[in-house]
Amino acid sequence: MTSNIALSLGTHTISVPHGSSVIDQRYHVAGSGPVCVVHPGGPGIGWDYLRMPDLERCMTMVYVEPVGTGVSGRLADPRGYNLGLYTHFLHAIVEHLDLPEVMVLGHSHGGFVAQRYALDHPDRVASLLLYDTSPVTGAVFWSAAVENMEKYARRHVADHPEVATYVAGLTGETAPSDDEGATEVLRRISPAYFHDYWGHEAAFAAGRQALRMYAAPAWGEGPAFDVREELPALSMPTLVLVGDDDFICGVRWARMIHEAVPGSQLAVLDGTGHLGHIESPVQFAGAVLAFLDAVTVGGS
Template sequence: MSRSTTPKPGISRGTHTIPVTHDGATVEQRYHVAGTGPVCVVHPGGPGIGWDYLRMPALEEHLTMVYVEPVGTGSSGRLADPRGYDLATYTHFLHAVVEHLDLPDVMMLGHSHGGFVAQRYALDHPDRVASLILYDTSPVTDGDFWPTAVAGMERFARRHAVDHPEVARYVAGLTGRSAPSDDEGATQVLRLITPAYFHDYWGREDEFAAGRQALHMYAAPAWGEGPAFDVRAELPGLAAPTLVLVGDDDFICGPRWARMIHEAVPGSRLAVLDRTGHLGHIESPVQHAAAVRGFVTAVTGPAA
């Protein structure tokens, strides 16, 4: 990092709300601050999943985590036109949070779809990103991305069909066939297919069941319209130190896509978490935190 990301006094723990102008309207953007140390701005996935699934207590011991609650979810504001929930919109609201923090630059972590946002933001605002953690994400959602994810879900369903017959509904849940138009229905679908996002959900169900039932999904962000995501040609110009972090058994944004980012971004690090799905901070928190801490130490020095 070329400049300090030590928190300013104004970055206080707790929940904060800022007004953001978007398409001529004022929309509330909420974010949550926890932990101590250099500032790391965190964008969750989805689009449309409630931010708190991405809470990372192990990292809060070393970093000030600024968790963005994306527009269209939770207590953040809603867009008048749900077609507006696209990558440009999320990047716009993320920039508003970064500007409000009033730091010269920040560490940024994006998970899954939040990794799309983080990549786009780092490419558009290179002077504001001191370092970047791309966690279980991809540089592209081309014609091969979704068929590969569906094939991974189908393999998961075949493996578990005998002991857990409900997995027969998982592929339809992933692909949005008969997708619910309300938040309650979207949440039910997310909770239904959650085991597929773990390497060994049922083997450790006592650890993960409560978190599964706490998940929330908001329907409107799924209606966003925008161009296909593909930053592969731009990534070689990404100058920020970058960690690419992935679970080895992540069916949707797995090692294939992580290596694609790693090979494109000059000097990036790749960390593959063993026996881990799409939620390594929950399933393998020690491995996950060690990978991030090693990266932060390499970038900021041992005192981070």
């Protein structure tokens, strides 16, 4: 791996053709070992929150900084921030790495991207890690998320009055049009993404402050996400990871993926919300490394 300059440690920028323009795409390399390309959630959440130091000790983690976020390029028309766009840029990174195939890990909305990418480019995906994500969105998905957030607010509003604003923050009723405002909303509602943020605030505060949201990707337009009928076509080793108290992409949706993807493994992290790599890092890393060991022993 050390001879491949595209995988040298640090930050890289590639120029990716898109329509009639060329857009900068950044990615960040850390660690050593088998290569895992990591796509963060959102759309529009900065990559930094997804650093996984426990995995960097034995894997080369390639963190995508999606277009529309950080220092990666921007679209002239924000309506273009859709699943097809993110899949296109993910493929550009995989191609640039110049490897026959890579492991792909997608978190939350990044899991949508990872599923679409694995379906479109199965020959480039050695194995697939779908972390706190879903095979479908739409009315049922969002109504369940809002209901869970409402329950969270009712449980905590007496001790933390600010949770009364969480539902509006989730549904976009108070969505700001600038990056600073979007980041403020995300950080404000982020305790709901943990199983027990308030009981471990000192430990999780840094993770909360690492969250950053960029406003424009939320304006993207595209067809509804639903790959349920396509998932049985996946044949690469697949791990579905989920926190047992993830209010938005919980066990219901993880089981849906697990039951659809032949031979997939399901790992449910106990006492964990939507950010298991922060909240339960030992459980999280253990599940990933056990999967990686099994894949290696199996000869994939």
